[in-house]
Amino acid sequence: xxxxxxxxAPARPGEPAPLARMLRLGTIRAAYEVRLYFRQGDSVFFTFxxxxxxxxxxxxxxxxxxxxxxxxxxxxxxxxxxAYLPGMVAAGLLLSGVxxxxxxxxxxxxxxxxxxxxxxxxxxxxxxxxxxxxxxVTSLLQLALLLxxxxxxxxxxxxxxxxxxxxFAWVYLLGIGTSAVLGIALSxxxxxxxxxxxxxxxxTLVLQFVSGVYVTFASLPEWLQNAASVLPLKWMAQxxxxxxxxxxxxxxxxxxxxxxxxTALVLGVWLVLxxxxxxxxxxxxxxxx
Amino acid sequence: xxxxxxxxxxxxxxxxKTYGTRTAVDGVDFDILPGEIFALLGPNGAGKSTTxxxxxxxxxxxxxxxxxxxxxxxxxxxxxKARIGIVLQSSGEQGSATVRExxxxxxxxxxxxxxxxxxxxxxxxxxxARARIRSLSGGQRRRVDVALGxxxxxxxxxxxxxxxGFDPEARRRFWDLIRSLKGEGTTILLTTHYLDEAAQLSxxxxxxxxxxxxxxxxxxxxxxxxxxxxxxxWRERGERREVRTATPAELVGTLVSRLGGEPEGLEVxxxxxxxxxxxxxxxASLLRxxxxxxxxx
Numbered sequence: 056x057x058x059x060x061x062x063x064a065p066a067r068p069g070e071p072a073p074l075a076r077m078l079r080l081g082t083i084r085a086a087y088e089v090r091l092y093f094r095q096g097d098s099v100f101f102t103f104x105x106x107x108x109x110x111x112x113x114x115x116x117x118x119x120x121x122x123x124x125x126x127x128x129x130x131x132x133x134x135x136x137x138a139y140l141p142g143m144v145a146a147g148l149l150l151s152g153v154x155x156x157x158x159x160x161x162x163x164x165x166x167x168x169x170x171x172x173x174x175x176x177x178x179x180x181x182x183x184x185x186x187x188x189x190x191x192v193t194s195l196l197q198l199a200l201l202l203x204x205x206x207x208x209x210x211x212x213x214x215x216x217x218x219x220x221x222x223f224a225w226v227y228l229l230g231i232g233t234s235a236v237l238g239i240a241l242s243x244x245x246x247x248x249x250x251x252x253x254x255x256x257x258x259t260l261v262l263q264f265v266s267g268v269y270v271t272f273a274s275l276p277e278w279l280q281n282a283a284s285v286l287p288l289k290w291m292a293q294x295x296x297x298x299x300x301x302x303x304x305x306x307x308x309x310x311x312x313x314x315x316x317x318t319a320l321v322l323g324v325w326l327v328l329x330x331x332x333x334x335x336x337x338x339x340x341x342x343x344x
Numbered sequence: 345x346x347x348x349x350x351x352x353x354x355x356x357x358x359x360x361k362t363y364g365t366r367t368a369v370d371g372v373d374f375d376i377l378p379g380e381i382f383a384l385l386g387p388n389g390a391g392k393s394t395t396x397x398x399x400x401x402x403x404x405x406x407x408x409x410x411x412x413x414x415x416x417x418x419x420x421x422x423x424x425k426a427r428i429g430i431v432l433q434s435s436g437e438q439g440s441a442t443v444r445e446x447x448x449x450x451x452x453x454x455x456x457x458x459x460x461x462x463x464x465x466x467x468x469x470x471x472x473a474r475a476r477i478r479s480l481s482g483g484q485r486r487r488v489d490v491a492l493g494x495x496x497x498x499x500x501x502x503x504x505x506x507x508x509g510f511d512p513e514a515r516r517r518f519w520d521l522i523r524s525l526k527g528e529g530t531t532i533l534l535t536t537h538y539l540d541e542a543a544q545l546s547x548x549x550x551x552x553x554x555x556x557x558x559x560x561x562x563x564x565x566x567x568x569x570x571x572x573x574x575x576x577x578w579r580e581r582g583e584r585r586e587v588r589t590a591t592p593a594e595l596v597g598t599l600v601s602r603l604g605g606e607p608e609g610l611e612v613x614x615x616x617x618x619x620x621x622x623x624x625x626x627x628a629s630l631l632r633x634x635x636x637x638x639x640x641x
Contacts, residue, residue, distance in 0.1 A: 083452050087445075094440040167434065171492070174400060176426040177453045 084185025124303030152234020165248020236329030360407030429498030439478030
């Protein structure tokens with residue numbers, strides 16, 4: 056009776072082509088991942104709401120303060136909420152990509168989820184499409200929430216020029232893509248699911264401090280500025296400042312301009328490194344341990 | 345296509361696995377035939393899980409040949425994975441998914457999945473369909489594992505200690521489920537610590553001790569003829585007596601005439617699989633100790 060179920064060489068009738076199947080399962084995975092993401096209180100707080108919470112804290116704590124652009128720091132004074140918004144947008148990209156995926160995948164490896172998926176006919180590409188879909192959907196929702204809170208609660212004027220939103224779009228896509236692949240690459244770092252947050256959160260936290268997210272980049276010592284300039288978050292934050300801050304603020308950047316070309320270059324290099332790192336670091340399971 | 349049905353579903357020859365200097369599996373041979381339930385028995389550390397994980401494609405082997413559904417598990421692709429079902433010994437759950445969501449999600453991976461509600465009913469979780477997996481008891485989570493293993497309508501099902509944490513009633517229901525899968529033609533490889541389970545379900549069993557097979561065959565033929573010899577037990581003048589004999593009825597007959605009536609506390613039976621198994625494991629470890637001492641001398 057089992058002989059009748061033995062498949063001949065041609066594909067089963069009704070079975071979609073491998074690529075279509077891969078995409079279909081990727082979409083199913085993404086929907087499943089997004090649904091489960093919002094059921095996990097810790098990921099919703101530490102990844103999804105974190106930038107909004109930080110924006111609110113800074114805006115309220117420094118509600119009397121102002122920042123201004125220009126070489127002498129006397130042009131276009133803006134509120135602290137406005138000044139912090141680009142950094143929080145960049146932090147959101149980092150958290151939704153690097154922190155979310157690195158912790159998530161490390162925990163899935165630790166609790167046996169990956170092992171179970173490895174024994175199923177789920178293509179590994181579909182698994183990653185699901186992760187990327189989850190990152191894309193949650194980060195877009197996070198951005199929408201962050202910008203709405205900034206505009207409505209803290210009266211931050213959002214840009215109106217299409218060219219600024221175009222810059223926003225590519226910095227966002229390049230930034231979230233780079234963050235996601237770096238997250239996958241870093242997921243191999245924690246040795247167990249339990250240690251995942253303890254290993255990953257300090258990395259992203261330090262990165263945020265040295266990259267000018269919480270502290271004005273110009274106020275960091277020069278050697279630290281130079282070191283942070285090798286890392287991707289500084290460039291995500293700078294790219295977002297070019298979108299949300301008046302142009303006179305470009306004078307306060309390390310190079311005296313927004314330098315979007317370097318942003319594209321550095322993020323592009325990290326994207327490639329992240330893809331290579333993911334390929335090296337990711338295994339469905341650690342064999343023979 | 346003719347003759348394919350009689351090819352073994354699993355074929356293992358000279359299987360070996362070493363971790364560093366430790367040998368976990370040492371020259372194991374067996375076949376599993378289509379539609380049969382094959383039990384792999386043995387104490388902890390005997391190499392059961394290593395063997396089953398090599399067959400599932402999770403581990404590499406150090407020596408020997410393995411074919412599962414005609415394919416070397418090292419080269420098992422997605423089409424091959426779609427034909428097997430795996431219930432791991434321990435598995436984490438996506439705890440925030442509901443039971444039904446999780447089973448339906450896994451069903452979507454397979455070309456010809458079973459109906460999700462039928463699967464939930466078969467494992468007795470229809471009333472828990474909307475419960476988060478996190479909120480389930482250990483035995484209920486184990487049933488989710490089993491549901492995920494069978495939802496793809498596998499030709500070959502691996503069950504690694506599937507009923508750990510089940511209460512007796514759940515275990516009986518699980519046995520019925522396994523029999524119905526067998527009725528549909530599913531071939532099953534089972535490891536278990538419950539020898540009554542192996543005796544109830546399996547057509548054939550192999551006992552693995554120290555990485556080697558120390559007995560292999562139909563459950564009723566495991567062990568040596570002496571180990572399978574029936575026993576007669578009774579009480580005489582307050583003392584327990586036991587005699588092993590191939591002709592227990594004759595012995596009871598002479599007992600009745602000698603004692604002039606019904607013997608007190610009379611029991612007649614054959615050693616259970618558990619008795620035979622324990623003797624096999626004990627003699628295998630004796631042999632190993634002897635061999636080790638010989639090696640030292």
